[in-house]
Amino acid sequence: MNSTIILKGNILYTPRPSEFVAIQQGYVIAVDGVVVHCGESIPPAYGEHPITDYGDHLIIPGFVDTHAHAPQYCNRGLGMDKELLPWLETYTFPEEAKFSDKEYARLVYGAFVHDLWRNGTTRSILFGTIHKDSTLVLMELLQKAGLSAYVGKVNMDRNSPEFLIEDTHQSLADTKEWLEASAQFGPLVKPIITPRFVPSCTSELMSGLGNLAQAYNVPVQSHLSENHGEIDWVAALLPEAANYTDVYYEHHLMGKVPTVMAHCIHLSDVEMDRMAETQTMVSHCPYSNVNLSSGIAPIRKLFERKIPIGLGSDISGGHIVSMAKVLTEAIGLSKMKWVEVDQMYAPLTLSEAFYMATKGGGKFFGKVGSFEKGCELDALVIDDTTLFDPNERSLEERLERWLYVGDDRHIVERYVAGKVAPEPTN
């Protein structure tokens, strides 16, 4: 009962950060959602299968968003004149409190999932809120939309507004219950352990979450080293810790299961060594880092140390869902680091940023984000004909232009793990 699909079009992907593979009028073939061939012709074994021909359109891997807060969707583009901590107090926490109401959650999460779909984000790693039932609603909506995601019920038991603080034992009990309920959603929508960040979690809570992650073999996500105020706060809360990174490490929230940490802007060399040793993924969130004046992450340095890097929208610290725009912003920010701060940080190239937004972040899901053999087939079909240009352009130039100036209007089809994801009706 194998299901074989063959897509034809102008194919572009980045097997390595350093280069695009571009195939004019090529074919990508998947069996049961997994790529078996990508090239200029169809191998004889697949000669009998029907072809979905996308003509002159571009076919690229689906985008991977490695960090977004689904419940902050209504706050995108608001409060952009504030820094992290006051912004959390004024906008974020009051909004997240509303997700104690499952119906409010269904309304907002439905709109958010539609926006992920619209912008071609086929995979995402998401924060929910502390509310387990609303978090299950988000997982249900993603599954119905045919999108893949890791979704986390958030844990926070200190230094938070009264209306968002959990009792430590209840938090762990709720997390266990939610982990077990999550099994219903199948292979594309899975749970991820989600301590909000060190300042809002007691040591007891973090240890308990580290144990749950290992017991259920579930990955971990959190925030790390976003802002100097936050870093100083962690040092004051845990004066015995060697550094911010080691707080997570010592609580087994890093190194035991796969972990992704958002931001990582101000890491010391010792902390970078720990990230590399544990192969903890950095979720680089350029729009958020700009909006909240957090600073420019040293992406070139992290990259050279072989730390895995994905890109994140960080809705709503970041305001833009589109990973095409997030990746061009990452390039722009890297240029500003190079020109304004230190010429040792060579700017990101287009292929490097595209890699991070596809295969780089995709590693967290297994083999995802590329059209190499063995990868799950996530794909976007791009019709760029309305981007006016009477001149002949290479496929790379057409892709560059769409990434910089195109938008969701040009995405005409989305595939996730080999299946078309139609527009979510909710």
Next chain:
Amino acid sequence: MNSTIILKGNILYTPRPSEFVAIQQGYVIAVDGVVVHCGESIPPAYGEHPITDYGDHLIIPGFVDTHAHAPQYCNRGLGMDKELLPWLETYTFPEEAKFSDKEYARLVYGAFVHDLWRNGTTRSILFGTIHKDSTLVLMELLQKAGLSAYVGKVNMDRNSPEFLIEDTHQSLADTKEWLEASAQFGPLVKPIITPRFVPSCTSELMSGLGNLAQAYNVPVQSHLSENHGEIDWVAALLPEAANYTDVYYEHHLMGKVPTVMAHCIHLSDVEMDRMAETQTMVSHCPYSNVNLSSGIAPIRKLFERKIPIGLGSDISGGHIVSMAKVLTEAIGLSKMKWVEVDQMYAPLTLSEAFYMATKGGGKFFGKVGSFEKGCELDALVIDDTTLFDPNERSLEERLERWLYVGDDRHIVERYVAGKVAPEPTN
């Protein structure tokens, strides 16, 4: 034969950089294209006139783009991994050469003018190419679209590719002929003297252009202090000049008629003094400065010295036509200057950036970019209902969100000097 219009809706504008005026369900009234009243009610004298009621929509001033290269429209979003000088050689100059063909010009300029319209840019200050006839085509298309602009035939007689270099005398003769032909386009579309930049203009050409600007009472635009390579080049070409700025000043291209200079990233204090003394406008082009790794202009410092500042898309050094996006990028860049370079540069606030994109740049056109009495009425009507949010928001919050996450799909009407500008058909 006075023509009176009354618009009703949620009105926002920035009479000063420091604050928005926001009027819930207010009225803006214009007679013969000029605002006579903006407030919460209709003065008795206008009680008999019909009202155009935009319901719950936002009404804001039209955007002013103080720097864009119309002939580079086809190159937007291409070659973004290059710096200024190689990017000019590879992409810009070969494209501009095509504008010797008036039909090619009509095709590309038509698409560009449509994109200005689509994004709500009611006023713009544009570079054409060296070709006078094609430049007249651009002016004709703007006039037909009902948009207002200063348009320049470019001058360049050295250090340029052979196919774009002018003979000095022919360049001045063509400019004179074009200035005279420009009179046909009426008050909304006017000529501006446009030496490309110092490296591509001989002293003789610059002097001749300075004389023409004064003789015809026409303003001047050019580029200034964008990139270190360019600045060093100017110093090598004119070793006797005190600095880059003074080359323009000494040739009467600054201080005699209104002048706007794009970029101004690396000005010395002495140069800033000259800009302030001559009230030369800076066109700050944040996307371009990022894309070409030019650096972050010290906008706070320029602002404090009372130098006039507008914002520019700089198509195609910048890739984004939308001034809503250019203004949010200006805010983002100013935050990076503050956090990564020097905390003396306080980040731009939303109202400051909005002011620059409306009334700030509008000053080049007279009284434009605000709804204060005496201003020409340029307005955009924004329907933000499809930007999902079940929560009540203030008018400022709704505007902030639209600027950050909205797009042309939400602009439902454009007014220029009191008249609706319908979609250009061309």
